[in-house]
Amino acid sequence: MNFFRRLSLFSVCLIALLHGSLSFAEEGAGEGAVDHSEHMGHTKQDVSDSPMDHSQHMAQGEGMDHSEHMGHTKQNASDSPMDHSQHMAEGMDHSQHAGHDHSDHKMTLDAEGMVMNWNDEQLPNDCQSLNKEYQFTVKAGVKYAEPFNDTVFGFDQHEFYVEPCSKVTVTFINEDEIRHQWMMHGLPKYIYQQGMFHLEAAGGATKVGTFIVPSGDKTYLVHCDIAQHMENGMKSQLVVGKGSGDLTSIPGVTGSIWPDQYAVPGGPPALLAVLFFGFIFAFSLVRKLGA
Numbered sequence: 001m002n003f004f005r006r007l008s009l010f011s012v013c014l015i016a017l018l019h020g021s022l023s024f025a026e027e028g029a030g031e032g033a034v035d036h037s038e039h040m041g042h043t044k045q046d047v048s049d050s051p052m053d054h055s056q057h058m059a060q061g062e063g064m065d066h067s068e069h070m071g072h073t074k075q076n077a078s079d080s081p082m083d084h085s086q087h088m089a090e091g092m093d094h095s096q097h098a099g100h101d102h103s104d105h106k107m108t109l110d111a112e113g114m115v116m117n118w119n120d121e122q123l124p125n126d127c128q129s130l131n132k133e134y135q136f137t138v139k140a141g142v143k144y145a146e147p148f149n150d151t152v153f154g155f156d157q158h159e160f161y162v163e164p165c166s167k168v169t170v171t172f173i174n175e176d177e178i179r180h181q182w183m184m185h186g187l188p189k190y191i192y193q194q195g196m197f198h199l200e201a202a203g204g205a206t207k208v209g210t211f212i213v214p215s216g217d218k219t220y221l222v223h224c225d226i227a228q229h230m231e232n233g234m235k236s237q238l239v240v241g242k243g244s245g246d247l248t249s250i251p252g253v254t255g256s257i258w259p260d261q262y263a264v265p266g267g268p269p270a271l272l273a274v275l276f277f278g279f280i281f282a283f284s285l286v287r288k289l290g291a
Contacts, residue, residue: 112205113179116198117187120167124188124214127165134168136160138182140201140224140234141175148251151233153180153224158236158250160222164215168238171208174201181224184238188214217241 107116144154172182182199197211224234
């Protein structure tokens with residue numbers, strides 16, 4: 001009983017303390033409010049009872065005169081427009097502010113797709129002359145993924161072999177209804193922006209582009225850069241000379257890094273063990289129910 005009486009007394013004291021704190025805060029907020037009326041050129045009565053009078057500032061013909069700051073007399077500011085003819089005649093030159101020089105970024109773009117960084121003339125610095133010329137016709141579509149597990153989209157070719165310092169022309173045919181790309185990486189950046197050659201074709205469209213490979217033996221990645229298209233099968237390689245080794249996950253060429261597992265872990269022995277113990281459990285359950 002003493003415990004409940006002490007608890008009640010403590011609660012009453014706590015409520016009284018909270019009430020006193022709130023009353024003190026409200027009183028302080030009312031009496032200690034800062035009056036800015038003197039700083040604004042008004043009395044406290046002006047602030048509460050009458051609006052600020054800007055009529056003197058807004059009187060007709062007495063607008064604020066910024067003409068001296070703008071390099072014009074008051075008459076010029078009100079009667080004559082600003083003369084920008086000198087600035088317009090000279091023209092504003094933004095060439096230094098562009099940040100990128102697109103003069104060597106060759107690109108054609110239309111409703112059927114895009115050809116980017118095509119090059120049929122300039123030899124790489126390590127090539128003395130043009131070696132050979134190659135022409136490849138590459139088709140893209142879901143039907144070319146059918147022979148390979150784990151794929152949805154595909155190219156009809158996954159390997160291309162060329163000699164160093166050769167000119168390569170690719171005709172890219174998209175047989176799907178969605179957009180696909182044939183993009184190659186690792187080319188010299190002083191010729192090809194970002195080191196890539198890029199063909200992109202809308203559904204049912206065909207695009208043609210040309211590039212020249214350097215002299216080194218190297219294996220170049222070719223793929224579709226649209227989200228999840230490469231991961232779902234649109235990946236191939238172009239081998240220059242002897243190449244630099246096969247790339248991973250090229251359908252029909254190299255195995256997948258993360259192949260899908262369709263078999264039961266452990267193989268046939270594990271499957272037989274599961275069937276055996278499943279049979280024993282079912283047999284025991286039937287006997288119990290029969291008893």
